[in-house]
Amino acid sequence: MSSVFMISTNTNVEPYPVYPIGMSVIAGALTQAGHRVFQYDMLAHGESLSALREKIAAFAPDYVGISIRNVDNVDSFTSHMNGYLEKVREIVTVAKEFGVPILAGGAGFSLLPEEILNFIKADYGVVGEGERKMVRLISCLEQGQEPDRIFGPEKGIPGNEIPAPLWSSELLDYYMAESGVVSVQTKRGCEHCCSYCTYPYLEGRKMRLRNVKSVGDEIEKLCGCGATDFFFTDSVFNDKAGHYLQVAEEIVRRGLDIRWCGFFQPASIEPDELDLLKRSGMNAVEVGTDATTDTTMRGLNKGFNYEEVTAFNDLLVSRKIPCAHFVIFGGPDETMETVREGITNMNALKNCAVFAFSGVRLHKGTPLFKRAIKEGLVSSEQPLLEPFYYFSPHLDKDEMNRVITEGFHGRRDRLFPPDEGQQRINIMKKFGFRGIMWDRLIRFND
Template identity: 35%
Template sequence: MDILLISANREKSPYPVFPLGLSYLAGPLAARGHRLRVLDLCFADDPDAAVSEALLDFMPAAVVISIRNIDNVTFPGSRSYLPGVRKVVDLCRGKAPVILGGSGFSLMPVELLAYLDGDYGVVGEGEEVLPELVASLADGASPRSLPGVLVKGEAGCLPARLVQNIGPAERSHFTVDRYHREGGMANLQTKRGCPFTCIYCTYPILEGNSIRLRPIGEIVAEIRSLVDGFGVSYIYFVDDIFNYPPEFAEELCRAIIAEQLPINWTAFINPAFVTPSLLNAMIAAGCDAVEFGSESGSAQMLRNLGKSFGVEDVRSASRLCREQGADFAHYILFGGPGESEATIDESFSLMDELEPTAVIAMTGIRIFPGTPLHDAALADGVITSRTSLLEPVFYISPPIRETLCRMVTERALARKNWVAPGLEINMSDAMLEALRHFPVRGPLWKLMKRLGRSRVKPM
């Protein structure tokens, strides 16, 4: 069967992100003998024309559209991607059955299948079930019995099935070199699943709460293929938490060192699982920057957000990074349940003490169904049971809802290492374009050391 795979993501801020989810589908489909054409809309000058041309030229028997995100999860500068995705679906409708999937789709699959008017939807990981769905379509059989498969006009689906043997991404159909050149890095996944209970997080919904580890030898081989096959010199490990389990992370680092892979890399890490031994191994393996999902500098807010660590863990991990000379950034989420001016000041005070390379601050927390934050938003009257979450809706602690952005802006502008994307403090599309002229690999926040005073809007 001829199958057109479309990556619908067009967001390039802060940098274009390689469509890893879609690349995981390409291998299993090709292994079943299907002929594939990939259309990546991220770099398309005219996405409508690109879709129409691919449909006419390839004449696929099925179209698979991967939806990475449904919006930019940024307040107050939020923007939805759904109208653009719907246009893609409209162009495909009637040409071939349209199958929707991806992490963004799986957050609200029933609502999105109806809104986008697709024919089928795949909830969760698709490596195993998508080939089965395609086979059922080819045979004229009903896919209703397949786990995680939605059918247009029919209610619900069986629970999605988690993939136990996670294979390597199949990147040969994609422009890896362009993502590396314009985005400054390639991406790679070492595990799936998250056992932690942050109240806003969708990882447990998408990947389950049990960790599934990939074989270390396979991960090292995939890194080698990126280096030798695509000229990659910088990698971002996209795991929710790279350093958990810590023993696995250290073993992987030792394997990278033994293989003498010529790469640098960065990852999100949990401050509760940073030890001198692990950090030394990470740096020796090429890690030159780490990102902490700290979310707050207030002990009370860390508890409210369901974090697995405390303020002292944040202090200790930051101190180790500074002592070892690794750049590090803290991500802060302002506005969660119980946030007040006092807890905001605690976060700024702790960041002043720790002196990270950068602080990336988000105001408001995007509400997704199925999370504890959704329940809190209902209880606090931030939303009602009738509120549509297809459009970006953010939780902001009711007492500071009208003042949060002003308070964060005033404080962040007094500090040169703070970035607040939604408020355009040291972050805007024009500034990102300017920063990309620096010869840098890895996250752009590493360049904060070269910037002068904090500012609103671009330079």
């Protein structure tokens, strides 16, 4: 069997540092297959290339695995790669000094595999879920075979076979100290059809649900390591089948004293179900509202309307649960009229935060990319390594940005442009606050 040196390349700390569970899941699969694995995190080790070089030399691996979580920060105000992939290329350059194959993967890599592989100059790439493919790829190389340069997507792993990460105690200690939040995934796949989203491509359109007991075991194990605050990283936590309620019941049954947050769709939740979620530790909700009017929700194929957003927000407010809406202006069918209507709508939502973005980051294979081609905004060969943002042809984006800025002026809980929110979070960090932190922007009426 071989030795594999795994590197998490993500050094982004906005809005807070995130434990590299993707790398740890692959590390677990490789370990189970009999390989010797070392997990190295660039952020936790101070982004030092010299320290990386020393660690690789000491481990003497047969292979180096590169995990790429982000390609850019999806902020059109900084319309380039933000140095993300340049840093990855520097890491690959160091790893190449040791003369071993470099294997790249991760959610970010899977969005643009060929372009990224050529840019960072790694040897092989894995698209999509990598637990089994990484094991197969290394097996091929061990046997002297010449595998495809890029292992493409395939049928997803069944839910009851999705493994838990091989948690690193060293990295857990670092991230609990830095952010206070540990991420857990309870399912893969997305049953929704938002026109811009890459989740269906990365994880499939069918929800694959992890065994609830396995999820409970993982959370309980992490609690034993000192974790108290969790974020459920599922594409959407409140799935239609109600698996999320089973997870909440398992947390309550085990008597786990935790706080947690997750991504929600503004769907109907019964009051008793919300009470269950609160008992299980839900202390905040992030909502994929995405658009701000019925017109633009239809343009993004959101599957709900603004009335449902308001009802969902009001329900959370009634239980004093902090809620943050993430919205994008400038998407399909946006006009200056809908921009102004959207600002009014967002400002009317009570006791919540709103994070607003300008323009929709395009990715090939999505319905929005195909629409952009039809509207003459891009060609089918448009390179997307450098971010390209969709803006409705019915508006001027500079005027739109000005109107949004003016519309949210003076609201501490309305954050635009995106770096405005990060500046406020950074201030809270300096005062020693940890966790999601945006919940501190919200005040409930007694």
